Amino acid sequence: MQHKRFGFGLATLAASALFVSGCSNATNESQSSASSTTSAAASASASPSAASSDAAHNDADVTFAQGMIPHHQQAIEMSDMLLGKQGVDPEVVSLANEIKNAQGPEI
Known part of the structure; x- marks a missing residue:
């Protein structure tokens, strides 16, 4: 039974790692250069009011952020829990x- 719990914990830990890596800011060189080109073009054409509206958040954003804290x-x-075990x-x-x-x- 203990072995199954360790396996489940390990699987959950691995899934969390995949989630974290999927949410990272890492990009490869081609994505980075494409993003900077797009950002530069958008910045050149964006008005000051458009930039400020992008920075605004709403109740759904706050609820999402608060829900992520327990996650x-x-x-x-x-x-x-894993780090408290021996022989890992x-x-x-x-x-x-x-x-x-x-x-x-993130918290």
């Missing part, structure tokens, strides 16, 4: 630490 806390809690593969320990380091600032 990030749970990722840290799962990582802590060093790569998994490294992943758990990466998740903690990424999720903390």
Whole structure:
């Protein structure tokens, strides 16, 4: 039974890692140059009022952000649970630490 719980925790930790990596700001060079070209063109044609409306947020944005807090806390809690165990593969320990380091600032 204990082995199944560890497997489930490991699978959940891996899924969280995939989610975090999917949400990262990392881009490859071609995406980066395409984005900067698009951003430069948009900046040149955008009016000041358009820029300020992009920065505004609404109640749905606030609700989403507040809902993400427990999600990030749970990722840290799962990582802590794993880090509290003995004999865990060093790569998994490294992943758990990466998740903690990424999720903390998100809260």
